[in-house]
Amino acid sequence: MNDEEMRRQIHHALDHRLSGMEDSPWLARRITGAERKQTGMNKKIMVALVLCLTLLLAFAGVAAALNLNVFELFSSRQPRLQDIAAASAVEGAPSVTVENERAGRSVVTVTNAYYDGESLLIGYTVENEQYLERFTPTEEELAQMEAAAPECAPMAFEKGQEEFAQALQQAVANGTPFGVKKIQTYIADHTMTDGGVDLGPSTGLGDWTQDGTFLNLLDYDELPNEVRNQPSLTVLLPLRQTVALAYWDGQGQYYFGHTEQTRAPVALTVRRTAAEALRYEGKATVDGVEAKVEIEISVVKARAAFTALEEDFHPLDAEGPWYELRLKDDKGWEMADNGWTWEDDRHMSFAFTGNGALPSALSAQLLMVDGEEIVDQTEIALAPVP
Amino acid sequence: MEAVKGPDTQREEAFCDLVGRHQAALLRTCCCILNDPQLAQDAVQETFLKAYKAFGGFRKESSEKTWLMRIAVNTCRDMKRRAWFRLVDRRMPLDRLPEPSVPFTPRDDTVLQCISRLPQKEREAILLYFYQDLTLEEAGQALGVPRSTVNSRLERAKARLKKMLEGEEQDE
Incomplete structure (x- = not known):
């Protein structure tokens, strides 16, 4: 039995044998009604909103440094990286610079790459990974935006973006409008070789330096057979830049999804190490x-x-x-x-x-x-x- | 002139939509996690109540379904931790299930029974991946474990389920 057949049988069993378990059409109303009776809703929503908007991600934050070495910076979390940090530092650090008329220059740089024939790990940094600016939509833009859950901004703020979080809190408290445009530069999934082989999924670690440079480690799962035990690998990291808009009009929030642009990939060649197994x-x-x-x-x-x-x-x-x-x-x-x-x-x-x-x-x-x-x-x- | 909706009305409407979209599938999922149709009703109500209270915490970093499944799985786990639950037969009580509203086959009973015999963590993985159609990444977020752990649990669950279903086929 393959996965699709198993999926079909499980769907059939639950959707047919358990079809008598009827959902209650009144459940949602019961919950919202009970909650309304219990709380002064409007005030609570405002408090929740303020708390939610000010929620900053609790990243540990690593010290900003020149010549970042991602493997070294993450070695306290994974000791194995310390052992390969020096040998895997990439000479000449392949990098791609993306220019955006609003966000300015973002630079993606590969600092480490390790390939021993069976495993591949890549470390990279993104300078100016996120750019934020205030934004007021035109009527036409507002019409295209989607109303979001009212008590929480769809755009979360990171460390270093406190100024925007505070300004939004203030706007919510005063019932005045406030909008944010976020431009983000990132490496997407599906790393390919120059021969068109998809390296498959990866897991990893991510963090920001205090100056907002993003650090990331990609640790690829079991590599496809075609790319094992090669003398070297040339890989292309797909680069994207997205624009997201969020707007609080004094009463409710609106969100405009992502406008995505594909940029030239970051290409690097990594030689197989003489690492012993x-x-x-x-x-x-x-x-x-x-x-x-x-x-x-x-x-x-x-x-x-x-x-x-x-x-x-x-x-x-x-x-x-x-x-x-x-x-x-x-x-x-x-x-x-x-x-x-x-x-x-x-x-x-x-x-x-x-x-x-x-x-x-x-x-x-x-x-x-x-x-x-x-x-x-x-x-x-x-x-x-x- | 159309009336302008206040934030609380919008929130309630969004919540009603959420319940409408997910209630039926969530009921069936909770029933299979708990092996108890009555407890599943309680679990779903508790899940939506928690979801409503935490609606503000949903930041669209995960899909709506992933977020809801995380709450549901934790609610079911809490219910299972209660001491009295350990005394309950862990298999799906087919005779206590409500009369189905659409025709079913004996094979559906077999599949349900086999799922109910899987260990708890493997059952959660198989329901999220194959029934709720979450990706490995999303199932990991819902279960609070890395993707690789979901993958490992799923592989075990698939192997066990396949074996059990093949065994049942031979018996039939």
Whole structure:
């Protein structure tokens, strides 16, 4: 059964078998009516609005610095980045400058790139990532804007934009109009190679410096086969610039979605590092069945393959426990679980985020987990594979 | 001349639209999370009440459905934590379900029963992804976990569900 068939069956089962669970046409009115009785609504909305508009995102904020090195700046959150920060600093720092007549100049610069044949990580900065200015719509523009939930601005303010948050608070308190135009420059999803291969999804970390420069780390999930183990990769980071408008007319708020422009992508070539990868192997008896665990580990990632050596290993049992693998390095630090794949009755694989330096020893435990509880655990003695 | 609507009227209208768009699917989702049609009604009412109170906190950073599902999942989890709930049979009580208003097949019963037998976190992942049609990213936001964790739970849930459904097919 493929995903689409599973989706169809689940939709059919819930929409047909549970079709007798009728929604109440009065539910919304009951809730709004009850709330109106309980509270002096208008005042409450005003207070909520002010609180909401002044809500600033609680980013830790890293110090502004020249020659930013994104991997180094994020190494306190992910120690593995410290180990590759120096080697992955990109010479000449590929960058693209975007000029906008209102926002001025925004510069996207790749500061780090790491590729070891299996993993790809890219760090970049965006100077002048967001530009804000006051804005009053024409009647024609206002007619095109959409009324937003009245007690909260659709545009959130970031650190460094307090002036706008305060001005909006004031306007709300006085019942006077106030509008904001935001121009944002950002790297979009779907990084491609120069050969047209989509590198797939990435996860990462983001933050701002005190001067408003945006820092971001892209850590790509399992790379497509075509781009593995190449001597180098040339990738194109898609660059976009959007304009968003928000307007408080003294009574209600209006929002105009995004006008997006595609800019020239940021292109960079990253050479494969000489980074070593180690392999470990071990055997264990799990639930009475002989099994083998093979692990490949680099400084940034690890992948473990579990193979039951006998046919009658059936870890899938909806009523029973499940298996999880724990990996610890030679310092006893546990590696962060980064996903699990069930392949068939005898094969499972587990992905991990690396701890940095290659471990001189590695230990593994296969856990039987029932809900949140560990019901059994098997130590797996691992030995390096030459 | 058309009357100008005040902010409270606009807010109520927006909220009524929200309830109208999501109530039915939310009821069915909560029923599958809780395995109890009566509790699901309570959970949905509580979810919308919380949503109404927090309407101001919705900043369009996530989709409306993702935001609502986050509230619903947390509400269901709170209900499940109550001690007395542990005494309740965790399987979907088919005999206590209201009479369906559209025809259904025995296979629908089988699918519901199999979903109800999945572990809680996997059940949430499968309902958000396959029934609410959220993306992995959105399901992660709704469940408060990284995308990779949703992916992992979903893979397990799919494998278990597939296995259970295949087992049921052989029994049928």
